[in-house]
Each structure stands twice: as C-alpha cells, then as structure tokens.
Amino acid sequence: MKELEKLSCRRRVALLCDYLDGELPAASRRLVAAHRRSCLPCAQVLASLERTVRALKGLRGDAKPPAASRRTLKTALARAARPRR
Amino acid sequence: MTSERELIEKSRNGDAEAFSRLVSRYEDRIYRLAQHVCSGLPSDADDVYQETFLTAFKKLKGFRQDADLGTWLYRIASNLCFMRYRRKKREPFVPLLDRPHDHDDERDAPRGPQYRDPEPTPEEAARKSELTAAVSDALARLPVDYRLVVVLRDVEGLSAERTAKVLKLSVAAVKSRLHRGRLFLRDEFRRSFDANPPRGSGISKP
Structure with a gap:
C-alpha cells in the first residue's frame, strides 16, 4: 500500500489506532479496508487486534466498590469535613 | 436533581x-x-x-x-x-518496542463471534468468565504506563484526547502506547490460550 508506506512510523500507528477505533475519516477508512481485502498478512494483524480490543471491552461490566470500602470512605469524608465547618 | x-x-x-x-x-x-x-x-x-x-x-x-x-x-x-x-x-518504565515487521504471524485464529450474549447459557457464562480472567491476567503483565492507557481507552472507553488530558501526555503518545499495549496483550492472550485452550466454541481467543 503505497500511501501507507509514505507515512512516518508515528503517523502509521495513529492511523492504525484510528482505524481500529472507528475514528478514521471515511476516505482513509476505505483506503485501509481496500488494502485489508488484498493483503492477507495485514488482514490477519488487523483481525487479531480487533479481537484484542473486543476482549478488553469485555471488562467494561459492572464494577461496584465493596460496601465496607464505601462505608470507610463515608466516615473519612465526614472526618475531613468536620474541621472546615 | x-x-x-x-x-x-x-x-x-x-x-x-x-x-x-x-x-x-x-x-x-x-x-x-x-x-x-x-x-x-x-x-x-x-x-x-x-x-x-x-x-x-x-x-x-x-x-x-x-x-x-x-x-x-x-x-x-x-x-x-x-x-x-x-x-x-519498583517497576521501571519499560518501552515496548515495535517489532520490525508485524506481519509474521501465520497462526492467527479464524474470525468468529466474540460473545453470543445477551442470554448466555451457564456454560457460556463460565467460558466468558474464563476469558475475563485471562484478559485480566494479561493486563497485569503489561507495564503500568501502558496499562493505564489501555484501561482508560479500551475498558473505560475514553477518547484519545481525554486520555491524553488525564495522563498529561500528547495524543500521539497515547496512540503509540495504546498500539504497543494492544500488540503485547494480543501476544499474551495467544500464549495463555495456547497453554490453556478455552473449552467449547462459544468464544474465540483474541
């Protein structure tokens, strides 16, 4: 892909990130998508990175701080507020 | 309110x-x-x-x-x-270097559905929690400078610009650490799934 080869390493990384994150402008996205269809090694790298990102997004589930920890924080906040009143 | x-x-x-x-x-x-x-x-x-x-x-x-x-x-x-x-x-900053060519992997798994939710069977739920544990383990091995970027971007869903503000980095530095972090994690996932392949077919390895 000649257009990609012309880019510096830093810009190529930014382009790849933006592609994976769906943040590339339509024209550049089409360019990468076309290259992906014709280059198996690139297609494999992109597919493996897409799966990695999906696996990480799988960690987004609910996270609640434990009740004991919330109580401790509440007590600490009340203590911190007292001298200021 | x-x-x-x-x-x-x-x-x-x-x-x-x-x-x-x-x-x-x-x-x-x-x-x-x-x-x-x-x-x-x-x-x-x-x-x-x-x-x-x-x-x-x-x-x-x-x-x-x-x-x-x-x-x-x-x-x-x-x-x-x-x-x-x-x-x-006492963890020093460990730069993760790009490999000269990142096309060298022929062992890539075929593409497949990541999760078949929203109504997973108990078996699927167990496999999903296995995958979640594997992802958390791999994250723990990623140097903390990169881990912060990956968690803010991919887990918390912050934009690159907001992540840069949080960590006081340039947007280019965020993207660079994110990319290297993702490559590291991809390889870690593979290693861990090659050692302990997930049972069943509901979830593909990353």
Whole structure:
C-alpha cells in the first residue's frame, strides 16, 4: 500500500489506532479496508487486534466498590469535613 | 436533581453530603479503573478508590469550575495507581518496542463471534468468565504506563484526547502506547490460550 508506506512510523500507528477505533475519516477508512481485502498478512494483524480490543471491552461490566470500602470512605469524608465547618 | 456544578460548589464549602452524591456518580468508574490497573492487588484497588475521593474532596478548592470533574478524578486515580505501582514493584518504565515487521504471524485464529450474549447459557457464562480472567491476567503483565492507557481507552472507553488530558501526555503518545499495549496483550492472550485452550466454541481467543 503505497500511501501507507509514505507515512512516518508515528503517523502509521495513529492511523492504525484510528482505524481500529472507528475514528478514521471515511476516505482513509476505505483506503485501509481496500488494502485489508488484498493483503492477507495485514488482514490477519488487523483481525487479531480487533479481537484484542473486543476482549478488553469485555471488562467494561459492572464494577461496584465493596460496601465496607464505601462505608470507610463515608466516615473519612465526614472526618475531613468536620474541621472546615 | 441537583446539578453537578451546585454539588461541587457545596462540596467546596465542606459539605460532605453533597460530595457523597458526586462520589455516587463516579465511584463505579473510578473503582473499575483501580481494579484493572492495580490488578492482582485487591486491597490496592480499594485504597485507590478511597484515596481518590478523599484527595478530591480536600483539593476541590483548586478544581477549575470549567474543567471536567470526571477527567480530574480519573487523573487523581491514575496518579495514585501509578505511584503505588512504582513504590511496590519498583517497576521501571519499560518501552515496548515495535517489532520490525508485524506481519509474521501465520497462526492467527479464524474470525468468529466474540460473545453470543445477551442470554448466555451457564456454560457460556463460565467460558466468558474464563476469558475475563485471562484478559485480566494479561493486563497485569503489561507495564503500568501502558496499562493505564489501555484501561482508560479500551475498558473505560475514553477518547484519545481525554486520555491524553488525564495522563498529561500528547495524543500521539497515547496512540503509540495504546498500539504497543494492544500488540503485547494480543501476544499474551495467544500464549495463555495456547497453554490453556478455552473449552467449547462459544468464544474465540483474541
């Protein structure tokens, strides 16, 4: 892909990130998508990175701080507020 | 519903009740960040969660009204995670270098559905939790400088610009660390799944 080869390493990384994150402008996205269809090694790298990102997004589930920890924080906040009143 | 601005104003004047309402708006996000960045050290996640809000309450006078509270809280929490990690592990900054050519892997798994939710069977739920544990383990092996970027971007879903503000990095540096972090994790996932292949076919390895 000649257009990609012309880019510096830093810009190529930014382009790849933006592609994976769906943040590339339509024209550049089409360019990468076309290259992906014709280059198996690139297609494999992109597919493996897409799966990695999906696996990480799988960690987004609910996270609640434990009740004991919330109580401790509440007590600490009340203590911190007292001298200021 | 009281606006965030009003709650901040009351909290600045030492109103712990008003601040508790701000805490309840942000605590899940901050706790999740602490959990994934301080993974393997559960008491540290609790400590970071508490310290983040206590520090914010004490320093709220210095918080700019036009700034974003969430970004500011993420920054405090990220700094706390980072400092604890450096202190405990004495972990130096380890630059993850790009390999000369990243096309050399023929063992790539075929593409497949990641999860077949929303109604997973018990078996699928078990496999999903296996995958979640494997992802958390791999994250724990990623150097903390990269882990912070990956968790803020891919787990918390912050934009590159907001992540850069939280970590006081350039957007280019965020993208560079994100890319290297993702490559590292991809290889870690493969290693761990090659050693312990997941049972069944509901979930493909990353």
